[in-house]
Amino acid sequence: MYRDIPLEEAVAILMKYTKPIGFDEIDIIDALGRVLNENIITSFSLPPFNRSPLDGYAVIAEDTISASKEQPILLRVNQNIFAGDLPLRPIVSGEAAAIATGAPIPPGANAVIKIEDTQLVEDNVLLFSQLKPGDNFINQGDDVPAGEQILSKGMLITPAVIGLLASLGRKTVKVFKRPKVAALSIGDELVGIDEPRAPGKIYNSNLYAISAQITEAGGVPVPYRNTVDDKNQIAFLLDSCLQENDMVITTGGVSVGKRDYVKESITLSGANTLFWKVNIKPGTPVVCGEKNGRLIVGLSGNPAAAMITFYMLIRPVLQKISGLQQVNLPHVTAIMEEPFTKKSKQRRMMRANVYWKNGYYHAVPSGTQSPGALKSMLQCNALIDIPGGKGPLNIGEEVKVILLSPNYIL
Ligand SMILES: Nc1nc2c(c(=O)[nH]1)N[C@H]1C(S)=C(S)[C@@H](COP(=O)(O)OP(=O)(O)OC[C@H]3O[C@@H](n4cnc5c(N)ncnc54)[C@H](O)[C@@H]3O)O[C@H]1N2
Numbered sequence: 001m002y003r004d005i006p007l008e009e010a011v012a013i014l015m016k017y018t019k020p021i022g023f024d025e026i027d028i029i030d031a032l033g034r035v036l037n038e039n040i041i042t043s044f045s046l047p048p049f050n051r052s053p054l055d056g057y058a059v060i061a062e063d064t065i066s067a068s069k070e071q072p073i074l075l076r077v078n079q080n081i082f083a084g085d086l087p088l089r090p091i092v093s094g095e096a097a098a099i100a101t102g103a104p105i106p107p108g109a110n111a112v113i114k115i116e117d118t119q120l121v122e123d124n125v126l127l128f129s130q131l132k133p134g135d136n137f138i139n140q141g142d143d144v145p146a147g148e149q150i151l152s153k154g155m156l157i158t159p160a161v162i163g164l165l166a167s168l169g170r171k172t173v174k175v176f177k178r179p180k181v182a183a184l185s186i187g188d189e190l191v192g193i194d195e196p197r198a199p200g201k202i203y204n205s206n207l208y209a210i211s212a213q214i215t216e217a218g219g220v221p222v223p224y225r226n227t228v229d230d231k232n233q234i235a236f237l238l239d240s241c242l243q244e245n246d247m248v249i250t251t252g253g254v255s256v257g258k259r260d261y262v263k264e265s266i267t268l269s270g271a272n273t274l275f276w277k278v279n280i281k282p283g284t285p286v287v288c289g290e291k292n293g294r295l296i297v298g299l300s301g302n303p304a305a306a307m308i309t310f311y312m313l314i315r316p317v318l319q320k321i322s323g324l325q326q327v328n329l330p331h332v333t334a335i336m337e338e339p340f341t342k343k344s345k346q347r348r349m350m351r352a353n354v355y356w357k358n359g360y361y362h363a364v365p366s367g368t369q370s371p372g373a374l375k376s377m378l379q380c381n382a383l384i385d386i387p388g389g390k391g392p393l394n395i396g397e398e399v400k401v402i403l404l405s406p407n408y409i410l
């Protein structure tokens, strides 16, 4: 068992247990946020035909030379092409086709003049400006040529991915299966949110915050009822949770107190302990075990500490199991907007709100940094990564921040 290891080492150990667990084929309408389990090669071009980007007339550009407001050129209109139609005939010199935005450009035409630069006179059209070949002409395959690998296995499915799949006529798509992750809170002081809260007791909030984080990271949370500090009962639950799920995450009972049993219970459940204590604050006493290739991660009971270690340690692992190729959180440099007076003995992940202003990221600590202070997570969209041994931080100082989600930066 490793002890007091750097965060990156702990992530690397967990990453060894990130085997994807198969795929589902689902309707594309349900695929947002899932991860592609297939490469998508375009079977036809997008757009599938040469098309007009505006309402006007398809012409031969060479027929329009020297056309102007004063000296318009007259062409015979040989057809009307609406979106969804096929051209009835080609264009030859002296002819134009009235065409709608999105309609196929007829063979022979090499430019489109917009309707505002023309005037229809019975079956003829006057052109008031001259065109070059290719003007207002969208080529077949301009967006994506046939045969291109446009999407690859391991990509996150975004609205744009769904749009592209639909443009290719795909109704369903193969996605990685989402790992089932058991969430279990441990502590004599806990009561469920559906129970009366006696004095000295607190509601089990970790179960819900961690379950939501599991969903956010691409997993399926399986919440279990909280359990008391009893080593045999915890060991029994760890084992049964592990049999029913791909991974188990617990909170509470990982420190050095008389009733902190999770370490011992991991051993009692027959799992190997991989490490205990990671060199970050908050969340230091995280413990990790493995049985039959499945992980048990015991997080601190302190609500903010548990959430932060989840982001730093578990999220990349779950994302990898969910098939995602790109799992690293972006790091940027930000300017401190408030001082932080404490020295950081250990590497500290400080909760902060980061925003973009006048060409720089700015960071403001998002509240009290006590490991149990959940309110500080409300405005927290980033963590300031303060190296161990660093002294207080001053206003204006540059710091490294880890963005928890670029989407949260407003
Ligand atoms: N003598 C020492 N004491 C502590 C040390 C140490 O090194 N020496 N480490 C501290 C650090 S750091 C942390 S972090 C905590 C971790 O403690 P545990 O994981 O054993 O957590 P608990 O004691 O069970 O709970 C801590 C705190 O969080 C509350 N809690 C627990 N579960 C939940 C839940 N499901 N929902 C909401 N809140 C919860 C609990 O009531 C406690 O207040 O240990 C330090 N101690």
Ligand code: MOO
Pocket (backbone or CB within 6 Å): 280, 281, 282, 283, 284, 285, 300, 302, 305, 371
């Ligand atoms: O490592 Mo613990 O969560 O800070 O106090």
